[in-house]
Amino acid sequence: MADFDQELDASGLNCPLPILRAKKTLNGMESGKVLHIIATDPGSVKDFEAFAKQTGNELMESKEVGGKFEFLIKKG
């Protein structure tokens, strides 16, 4: 997985908390910085795709690692 600037562990949280936490964390980051998110909610895969599309942040990577879902989002 590529480099990232900040990390958010949303493990154990269910919809819509991973998205809300991610949004809050991104709010405190500068444009171009990358956030690494770890989640266990299977719904978060589609949700982070949709979140990125609608907010102008770039979903650089989305993958499953050992039952967890990991995302890299670059702040737009």
Added chain:
Amino acid sequence: MSDMKKLAIIATKGSLDWAYPPFILASTASALGYDTEIFFTFYGLQLLKKNLDLEVTPLGNPGMPMPMGMDKWFPVMGLTLPGMQGMMTSMMKKKMASKGVASLPELRDLCQEAEVRLVACQMTVDLFEMNTAEFIDGVEYAGAAAFFEFAGESDICLYI
């Protein structure tokens, strides 16, 4: 800000389960950049109380999943027994916590942080003689015409 999408929600229900959709959708919409307003009317006004004492009822709700196959051996009459609603409520809360579902106060706080406008129906407040001191801070009071001012410009409008 006029190019922001808008979401208008009418929240009419005052039970633990039905309190979730308005707050989940409003907080998520805000995170996606929507300008969001929830208009609370009738039983939905319960969702504005500082002390959220909401319950869930299995009565009149054949779609409610019951723990331990209770729906099989508990006839409908059994669900009317005193204490049954409290028991179902506490089971539901435990289930939600164990699945990482946010609590209602948490979701409502997130809505307020995201500047979702929470509007109470003045008519219902008067009708039920509700004590507005019991409501959280930041609630606005208005009527149907004010709702349409926002909803008429909305991209999505939901009645819950």
